[in-house]
Amino acid sequence: MIRTDTTLIVGAGANREIEMPDGPDLLSKIAGGFEFERLDSEVKSRDLVNFSILFQRVAGELDMTYDELVAGAMAIRDATLVSTSIDAILEQYGHDPAVLAAGKLAIVYYTLQGESKSTMAVEPRASGELPLRGTDNWLFQLGQLIVKGVPRARAEEAFEKLSIVCFNYDRAIEHYLPWVVQRAFGMTIDEANELVANRLRIVHPYGVVGRLPWQGDEEYGAVWGDTDPDNIVRLSKRIYTASQRANSRQFQSYLRSEMSRGKRLGFLGFGFDPMNVAMLFDQLEHDNPDMLVSLVDISPTQQKAILRLIYRLTGIEDESRITLENMKASELLRDYGRFLES
Known part of the structure; x- marks a missing residue:
């Protein structure tokens, strides 16, 4: 059980452990799927054909033409040559509705595709398992920290000291944790879903590709890994740019609350991209929090740069x-588990 107020910041790097697309993977997939100059050639991908069909289907719903959406998609494809993330490209093109529409549709398309191809199943494959097999991943380690030592009668307190800020578009956390709760406390999955729905505090700064069925929002809902949702336009409108979030007082208040709640901050696969850093640390009001940071394959020079950035932003x-x-990330949660539980 986490006994001290803790905020975990989850970045795209953590997705590598659960075989979900990280930031560079997502950008590369979008670049390949938007090669519309190949549409009439023999060298074209299935994703490109799917996007052509999708744009024709949803153009009217978006009050745009098919050609406008294609132009927006090709602008994104060109920008991938000099950009590091789809988030940055959409921020750069905040003035262009066609780019925003095409980019957000692509985010939903590839994130749901990533869910469907990941090792995380819709349900556990066998009795007594979790939907993601094995313990060598950060979701298992996190779930263990949350429920460890919590009596069944006080199960609702398991999430009391935890907040999560997740920069990924998928629903891996929300999908996985109810099964952990179900296994830990001997609940039905419906009871576990209700507990997580009521107790888990999670913020997605750039939005999320739909609500899971148990979250009770059919209009903006999508089952895990649904690769062809009928409501993809509505889902895409729940994807946001940094500027859109900055202009939302409600979101800013929510993020500030969860960031400042944590006396401890844990960064899992968070790459300290300047745009993301600005969004986070502008909201940090807690003095001198303890910080745990996990980064894979980081050079000593990069480590020094990140430490200097943290010192400057936090004081x-x-x-x-x-x-x-x-x-x-899994190693950090495992090896520092006693500290996080204290």
Whole structure:
């Protein structure tokens, strides 16, 4: 059980552990799917054909023409040559409705496709298992930290000290944790879904590709890994740019609350991209939080740069409050589990 107020910031790097697309993967897939100059050739991908069909189907719903959506898609494809993320491209093209529409549709399309292809199943494959097999992933380690030592009669307290800020578009956290709760406390999955729905505090700064069925929002709902949702336009409108979030007082208040709640901040696969950093640390009001940071394959120079950035943004002067480890997110949660539980 996590006993001290803790906010976990989850970045795209954590997705590698559960075989979901990370930031570069998503950008690469979008670039390939938007090669519309190949549409009339023999060298074209299935995704490209699917996007052509999709754009024809939804153009009217978006008050655009098919050609406008194609132009927006090709602008994104061109921008991928000099960009590091689809989030950055949509921020750059915030003035262009066609680019925003095409990009957000692609995010929903590829994220749901990623869910369907991941090792995370809709349900456990066998009795006594979890939908994601194995323990060598951060979701298992997190689930274990949440429920460990919590009596069944106080199960609703398991999430009391935890907040999550997740920069990924998928629903892996929301999909996985009810099964952990179900296994830990001997509940039905419906009871576990209700507990997580009522107790889990999670923020998706750039939005999320739909609500899961148990979250009770059919209009903006999508089952795990639904690769052809009828409501894809509505789902795409729940994807946001940094500027759109900055202009939302409700969102800013929510993010500020969850960031400032944590006396401990844990960064899991978070790459410290400047745009994401600005969104987070502008909302940090807690003095001198303890910080745990996991980054994989980071050079000593990059480590120094990130530490300097953290010191500057947080005002932390005591170096012992910041721990930066060159390890996977699952390893950080496992090896620092006693600290996080204390």
